[in-house]
Amino acid sequence: MNYLVAVLPDRKQAEAAYSALEEAGFPISQVNILGNGYMSADEFGLKDPGKQARKQKNLLFYWLVPFGFVAGYAFNFLTNIEIFPEFNEIGNHISAGFLGGIAGALGAGLLGGGIGEKVSSGNILPYRNRLDAGKYLILVHGNEDLTQEATRVLYQFEPENLQRYTESSVK
Template sequence: MNYLIAVYPDRMTAEAAYTDLEEAGIPKSDLVILGKGYTTADEFGFIDPTQQGKKQAKLMSYWLIPFGFFGGFVFDYITGLNTFAWAGTPGNHIVGGLAGAASGAMGSFFVGNSIGVLTGSGDALPYRNRINMGKYLVIYKYEINRYRDLATRVFQDSNPENLQGYSEGS
């Protein structure tokens, strides 16, 4: 799916552009307005970066926590540290493993969340921010370039703040 996205400062100009696109012959089914009172970013399908961060952290925890436990256990075994005398030798190894597992959990949380937020949103984050600032997006979505040039001319005539083409998967 391909998108042509125009950003407008207020509702009136966004509605005027939408009407101009309809009058030019572009099907209503291919047009969407995003903003207050219209379709939300979530309903349209813009990825929420915090959701991507949580997902990435969860995926990382599946391998970082066991790896951390193994690393902590082996480190304590090799060094022979007697940190907790009351636990004995096997107990110290297990405590070392638990400390490593806790480190793995912290790593997956902090690194997974930050990487998921930075890379998981793509172009969606700037558009979400614009909607949150009170701006409106008019989106023409298409699979075949049948009306793309017409839509581009109509968008340019309406003088949007920003006009950008976007292809899903690129």
Template sequence: MSTYVIILKEKKLAKELLLKLREAQTPILNCDLVEPLDNKSDHENSNSDTFEEVWANQSSFNNLKLFNPTLARKERQKTLSTWLIPFGFIAGLSFSQMTDLKTFADMGFPSQLETLLGGLIGMISGALGSIFSAGSISQETVDDLRAFRKKSEEGFWLLILELPIEIEPPWAILKETDNLEIISIGKA
């Protein structure tokens, strides 16, 4: 999917843009509206506008994994652990069977549990691997996050559109909207 962050001055502009995109039948996979971190201007309008009718999720800056590396890391760790832990168990069992080492028997454990304990050690290794491999974040991402956070602290609304990768965004509609910037995050 392609992700675009549109920086807007007001919440009303986001609603208008979403209605135009809906009329143009733009296929949108996900749409999130991020309220400013210093949200003073649109609190009185937030009760009257219902974004559910134009399919946008309104959330705060820190609740989106796109802007919160901790949430993204936890999701990556969970995804990695779903296959690394079972793979580690199978690898540990296999290694114990192939090598016929008596590591745990020498420590006083029954020799019948040697293979099973090897599998458990493999599971622990898979869990640790998922934790450490999910912890990385690039410097480019950190710089982008700082820029988005600064815009949000300045009182701007961030509209995040996720489109299918094969669909080009409707640039004519996006350009006629009174927005400050349109930033393409990347393709996944």
């Protein structure tokens, strides 16, 4: 399956492009308009990278905080390092466990939230940003010949961006 994404600046051009595709005989079931008044990015299935990153961060938090606590406790138990001189041996072990848990929480926030959003967004984030800016997307999906013909039809509307994808490059 191949995909073609065209970014158009306003609703009038998006509707004209859709009509041109319809007149050229394209199956309407394979053409979508995304934008204000039409299908949203979430309805079409363009996942919000921020939402995905929050899910990933929560999952990492769930696993890394307890692991960090156990690792910190075990390390202090094995080495008998005195973190706080005023605490007894058990108090130092528990303090080390809390510090390990804090390190796990920081790791989950950094990897799941910050880096996770940048890595998982791929090409979706620029398209979502354009939709948020009031632009419109025309999406055509089908075989290679269909997307090549759609490229020729849509090119006459001078889209801001015209990008083709194959099934293997789309997540």
